[in-house]
Amino acid sequence: MTGAVADTTPGALAAAFSAAYGRPPDGVWHAPGRVNLIGEHTDYNDGLVLPFALSHGVSVAAARRDDGVVEVRSAQTGGTLVTAPVTGGTVVAEGWPPEHAWATYPVGVARVLSERGTGGASLLIDSDLPQGAGLSSSAALECATALALCDLHGIEIERAELALLAQRAENEQVGVPCGLMDQSASLLCTSGHALMLDCRSGLSSPVPFAPADAGLTLLVADTRASHTLTGGGYGRRRAECEEAASQLGVAALRDVQDLAGALGSLRDPVLRRRVQHVVTENHRVEATVGLLRAGAVTELGALLNASHLSLRDQFQVSWPEADAAVDAALRAGARGGRMVGGGFGGSVIVLTATDRAARVREAITSSYERRGWPPPRFLDAIPSAGAHRVN
Ligand code: ADP
Ligand code: MG
Numbered sequence: 213m214t215g216a217v218a219d220t221t222p223g224a225l226a227a228a229f230s231a232a233y234g235r236p237p238d239g240v241w242h243a244p245g246r247v248n249l250i251g252e253h254t255d256y257n258d259g260l261v262l263p264f265a266l267s268h269g270v271s272v273a274a275a276r277r278d279d280g281v282v283e284v285r286s287a288q289t290g291g292t293l294v295t296a297p298v299t300g301g302t303v304v305a306e307g308w309p310p311e312h313a314w315a316t317y318p319v320g321v322a323r324v325l326s327e328r329g330t331g332g333a334s335l336l337i338d339s340d341l342p343q344g345a346g347l348s349s350s351a352a353l354e355c356a357t358a359l360a361l362c363d364l365h366g367i368e369i370e371r372a373e374l375a376l377l378a379q380r381a382e383n384e385q386v387g388v389p390c391g392l393m394d395q396s397a398s399l400l401c402t403s404g405h406a407l408m409l410d411c412r413s414g415l416s417s418p419v420p421f422a423p424a425d426a427g428l429t430l431l432v433a434d435t436r437a438s439h440t441l442t443g444g445g446y447g448r449r450r451a452e453c454e455e456a457a458s459q460l461g462v463a464a465l466r467d468v469q470d471l472a473g474a475l476g477s478l479r480d481p482v483l484r485r486r487v488q489h490v491v492t493e494n495h496r497v498e499a500t501v502g503l504l505r506a507g508a509v510t511e512l513g514a515l516l517n518a519s520h521l522s523l524r525d526q527f528q529v530s531w532p533e534a535d536a537a538v539d540a541a542l543r544a545g546a547r548g549g550r551m552v553g554g555g556f557g558g559s560v561i562v563l564t565a566t567d568r569a570a571r572v573r574e575a576i577t578s579s580y581e582r583r584g585w586p587p588p589r590f591l592d593a594i595p596s597a598g599a600h601r602v603n
Contacts, residue, residue, distance in 0.1 A: 222271065222602045229273035229336040232285055237273035237336070238364055243355035243599035244269035245347040246397035247432055247561055248552050249406050249421070249512075250519050251497040253527055255391035257453050257490045258412035258464035260497040263393055264421055264595040265401035266432075270339040270352035271602070272318075274360040277332035282322040284315050286337040294319070298326045304387035317350055318357040320385025324377050325358060330365040342589060345434040346553025350386075351394030354378040355599045359399075363601060371399045371598075372414065389447070401598040408501050412466060419504045421595050426509040428547070429569040430561055433576055433588040435533035437557040445529065446554045453490060456483040465490040489527040493519060513548025513563050520550035520560075529555025533585060537562070537576045544568070544575035561593065 222240040229237040244265035251261035277283075283295045294315035296303070300323060303316040318335055335357065343349045358378050362369055369377070375395040382388050382395075393409060396416060401407045405418040423430050457465050460474050468474045471491045478484045496515050503511050520538050524530040534551040541549045541562040549562035564572045577587050 222273075225271055225273045225336065225338050226603070228287070228338070229275070229334075232291065232336055233275065233283075233334050235275060235334075237334075238275045239360065240271060240273045240602045241356050241360040241363070241599065242269055242271045242602050243352045243359065243398045244401070244596055245341040245349055245352045246394060246401065247347060247430075247559070247593050248393065248397075249561070250500045250515060250550075251493060252519065252523055252550075252552065253449060253453075253529070253554070254466075254490060254493050254497065255393050255411045256450055257457075257494075258466035259410075259490065259494045261393045261409050261411060262406050262419065262497050262500060263397035263401070263409070264406040264593070265397055265598050266341070266347065266591070267594045267596040268339075268341045268347070268591060269398070269599075270337060270341060270349060270356045272338075272353075272356040272360050273336045274357075274364060275334045276364040277334060279332055281332045282319055282335065283333075284318045284335040284337065286314060286339075288337070288339055288343070289314055296322075298322050298330075298332050302387075303385045316386045317353045317382070320381040321354050321357045321378060322361060323385055324381040325361050325367070325369075328369060328377070329367045330361040333361055333364055335360065342434050344438040344558075345589075346558025347432065347434070348394040348398065350382060350388070350390075351378065351398045352599075354381055355395055355398040359599050359601065372396070372416070375399045376414075389450075397598075399599050401596070403597045404595055406504065406595060408497070412464070419501050420507075421504055421509070423509055423563065424566070424594070427566055428509055428563060429566045430563050430593040431541075431569060431572065432552075432559050432561055432591050432593045433537050433573075434559045434591075435531070435537060435557070435588055436586050437531055437533045445556045449486065449527065449529065449555075452483060452486045456487050459483065460487075466494065485526040485528065489522045492522055510547065513546070516548035516550045516561070516563060517542070523551055523555065527555070531556055533580070533588070534558075534560050536579050536583065536585075537588060540575045540579035541572050544572045546572045
């Protein structure tokens with residue numbers, strides 16, 4: 213995980229831009245990372261997810277260029293300059309050196325958006341979001357870049373569509389088979405709300421979510437075990453879900469109505485576990501939305517716990533640091549917690565009474581200490597606004 217620079221204010225970023233490029237930026241844009249409150253591994257099963265935007269994210273200072281070139285630096289990669297033409301094939305096919313891999317995200321976005329009329333830009337990126345922690349720094353980077361390019365070149369694209377274009381950039385240009393949740397959350401979330409996203413229709417709606425109003429804190433603990441989408445486990449789970457859907461004769465696991473009947477008809481015990489998770493997880497999203505709309509935030513803990521157990525035992529994507537964090541949090545009196553993200557590394561979320569939050573953090577940290585693991589990093593997850601121009 214790469215550290216953020218100390219000062220990520222727009223003014224400091226604009227000054228750093230001037231120092232790097234010898235001219236001031238035309239503006240500064242910000243796109244948040246996200247946490248998925250509930251609905252894990254449901255996205256590629258055409259199901260429901262419920263992310264919300266964090267107050268942490270990626271900022272980009274940018275200036276328009278009219279020579280068809282995009283040049284980009286990031287404070288998190290030591291400021292090295294990467295330059296590429298805006299038009300061309302897919303970045304992933306160009307075989308960039310590994311030390312430039314991070315720049316495939318902004319350059320990929322510029323390539324995809326160029327089909328819609330945007331052009332070149334000079335970009336300076338800075339972030340206070342941990343990378344590879346399951347908080348979607350990749351989508352934040354894409355969405356901040358996308359918004360900057362659209363504004364700089366006077367191109368208007370609706371946010372739901374911009375999310376699709378940013379997703380396409382990650383899929384085709386970077387070569388990562390992500391779903392649509394991260395980009396939708398970064399672009400469409402609003403302050404004090406989560407976003408229920410139906411991954412089949414692409415339709416989304418805001419759901420009030422303000423834990424602080426109920427005396428609660430939602431902690432994110434980055435377990436420091438870094439996840440990777442290319443590690444194989446994620447792809448295998450997707451393939452298993454497709455196989456199960458095909459054996460059940462449905463387009464996607466979202467369509468399973470009769471869970472008991474489906475489980476009875478599948479012969480492979482592994483596929484039965486996967487179906488059990490996906491179908492019940494979709495119901496947990498609906499139950500969560502119901503509770504939030506009723507103003508019963510305190511009741512979410514049980515659903516978070518159920519989600520974690522299902523991800524651990526049925527979908528089998530949890531990892532030791534996540535299980536330890538959730539266990540320690542519950543023993544310290546938290547209301548609930550679960551792993552978030554694709555699994556095999558990344559972060560957990562914990563819902564706790566605010567006056568117990570310090571105790572919960574300490575309990576998690578000391579459980580890591582006892583096992584000789586590096587301490588987790590915590591951040592308060594405050595449901596925040598989606599991507600926007602900051603100046
Ligand atoms: P996540 O989205 O969960 O943080 P990913 O592996 O999808 O994890 O994306 C992380 C990658 O995104 C990093 O390895 C890097 O290539 C790129 N990235 C994210 N933020 C930045 C940043 N501030 N500067 C440079 N690259 C970044
Ligand atoms: Mg990502």
